[in-house]
Amino acid sequence: DAEITQSPRHKITETGRQVTLACHQTWNHNNMFWYRQDLGHGLRLIHYSYGVHDTNKGEVSDGYSVSRSNTEDLPLTLESAASSQTSVYFCASEDRVTGELFFGEGSRLTVL
C-alpha cells in the first residue's frame, strides 16, 4: 500500500545544531507540505512543493528550508535549531484529484 513516512519520530537536539527531518511518500503525489503543530496555533504551513525542484515558503518559513530532488522526498532542514522550533512536525502530500491531504505520523522535535 502507498504511504507517507517521517523520520525520525522523536529527536532531541541542542540549540544551534542543524537538524533534518525526512519525509517520504509513495503515492507519486506532486504536492507536498510541511506543517508544525503547536498548542493554540493549530497547524501552520512551513514550506510546500508542487513538484521536483519546486519549493515555496509558507507562513512560518524562517529558520527552515526544504529541497525537492525527486517526487518521493521532501526533507525539512533546520539550519540552526532554536528553542522556538520545539514542536511536532507533520509532512503531508496531496491527492490532487480529491483534494485530500495524507499525513505522516509526525516528528516530535525538542530543542534544548
Added chain:
Amino acid sequence: AQRVTQPEKLLSVFKGAPVELKCNYSYSGSPELFWYVQYSRQRLQLLLRHISRESIKGFTADLNKGETSFHLKKPFAQEEDSAMYYCALNAGTYKYIFGTGTRLKVLA
C-alpha cells in the same frame, strides 16, 4: 485575508448528546473546505469534505456561504469521537489553511 477560525479550543459533551464544532472561514474565492481528525496517537486523517456532502461516522458538515461557516455536527456523540478536529480551507494554489483545532471530549 484567508483565514479559518475555530472559536472553541475544547468542547466537552456527554455521551449521547449532540455535538457541533464550529468553523468559520474568510476567503474571497470559491472555498473547498474539509474537516480533519486526529485521534490519540494517530496521524491526522480526512473526516469529510464539503463537496462530497457525505456523512462519515455520523458526522455531517454543511457549507453556508452566507455565514461563511462549515460547522461539523453529530446528533449523538460517542466516546470514540474524542479527538482533535481541524477545519481546513483549500485556498487555491495548492495551499491549505488550517484552523487552530478543537479538542472534543465525550464524557461517559
